[in-house]
Amino acid sequence: MGFTTRDLLDHLMDRYGKITATDLKENAKRMNEPINTGLPITKYFERIGDCVQFADVGKTPCKHERILQMVYLAVLKTVLYGDAGKEWRNKSDADCTWTNFKTTFADEYHDLKLQQRLTMGQAGFHEANDARGEEVVEIEEALDQLAIAETVDRDVVASLTASIKQLTDANRMLTYQVKALTDTNQLLTKQIEQQNQPAVTQLPGDGLNTKQRRQKRFERRFNTNGYCWSHGVRVTNNHNSKNCDNRRSGHQEEATRSNTMGG
Ligand SMILES: [Zn+2]
Structure with missing residues (x-):
């Protein structure tokens, strides 16, 4: 995706107006909700990230130190992240960043998951439930993506169907036009042939037909200056x-042609 959650929030703000005080209170409440140990810790980090951005867009930015303090207390309450907690406390101030926090605790989360899987057979109900919780989330995510994919596919199919219909219509129209043009062409060819018919009997050059040439040949037999009183x-x-x-x-x-003498 080419946009971030922040882009989306800004867009929503532009469209739907201000974030109210109630919204911000809800946001703070959501931020302070305890970690659900049945879900991957990355889900918790996503929630905090979203809340921080929401507060930011709502012009009540959270102080960096306050957020880190809050999330640190939240993970302590789970009593799961002893090693990561120790590692975090030993970091220098410069290294106490949100990114480092996420990395440190996500690492231990994965270690814990690995341990759970290795000890699965003898594991208590609680761990088994944790693992199942994660699977459920994964399945839900997969279903969401399927639903989205299906919607997208349906749109694509609908748009393709529309395109194919347009092309079929255009094709039908073109076929009709080609037939009309072919008919016109045949008609014109026939007319040209009919017009050319006399030319078949014409001799090249003189531009005369048979009758005219016969007439000319006949006229040529006469003396153009000749005259006879009787004829x-x-x-x-x-x-x-x-x-x-x-x-x-x-x-x-x-009697001549110039003096016919009454002939
Ligand atoms: Zn004569």
Whole structure:
């Protein structure tokens, strides 16, 4: 986790306002509650740590020496930590820190636990109960974590399901669009083919179709300056008024295109 208990408390303070005098009194009471020897001593240290931070956020910081004095008395009352107590008393003032306190007493706690396990078979009810207490805490913690994991998993699954649905919808939409585009493309291809149909009969270059070319070839047979009195302007190169062999009555041999002589 990227935040500390202190961060969380500050955040809660920002959101929900002031810590009241009653809150602080409750906090002090919780801090002074005796050690539950059925729980690992680290649980006690966590409680004290939380309470100190709470008091700090509540603008009534605890004096360092006072806390150490209080916790020292608390562990003495358990009558379990003789060796650690002795070690603590022999420390210099500079070494009397909260961190060192926790280390010193946690070490003896682990020694005690080890002894209990080694002597389990012959151990009295009290020790057995201690050990079971620790197991219960461990199981409770495991269950808490499972519950959290399950909640997280459920959220993840829900969010994944939502994402998959979105993707499926998007995919369906894209499939539909692709089909529409394919249809349009086919239609356009067909139209282009139809438009290109006349081009198939066109000769490259002249831009004319068969009928136009036939017409042109036909026109080419006529003399563009030619004339015959009986047949008009549409005469072939070697056909004129002079040599016409199919003359109408009144035919004028001298008639040309510039002087048609009434033809
Ligand atoms: Zn003629």
